[in-house]
Amino acid sequence: MDSFDNLSASEKAEGSELQKMIAIEQQKAQFQAQVHTFTDVCWDKCVDSPGAKLDYRTETCLVNCVERFIDTTLSITNRFTQMVQKGAH
Incomplete structure (x- = not known):
């Protein structure tokens, strides 16, 4: 039996919410x-050499x-997602 099964519904909800917050922070x-x-x-x-402002060539290159x-x-x-989805089916 898993210790997660022994938790109350509110404790499970708090754990789930914490997992969501952790996932969001990881994404950030x-x-x-x-x-x-x-x-x-x-x-x-x-x-090449930073100046007071970017010239057109440098700005275009950065963009x-x-x-x-x-x-x-x-x-x-996207390719990785497709591979995972194919493997799951």
């Missing part, structure tokens, strides 16, 4: 990590870099 942390990765990769690729990074991440995530 993953998002922040992704933003830092975008920043590092695209900064190294696009910025394109982040967009391609997002596209690639979404593509990999």
Whole structure:
């Protein structure tokens, strides 16, 4: 018998709510990590020497870099999801 079975309904609900909050915080942390990765990769690729403001070429490079990074991440995530769904069926 699992110790979870011995909990009251309110304790189970609190545990479930805590799990949801933890999952949300993990998603936030993953998002922040992704933003830092975008920043590092695209900064190294696009910025030769920082100045008072970005020139058009640097700004365009940064925008394109982040967009391609997002596209690639979404593509990999979607492919992984498809593989998991195929394995579940």
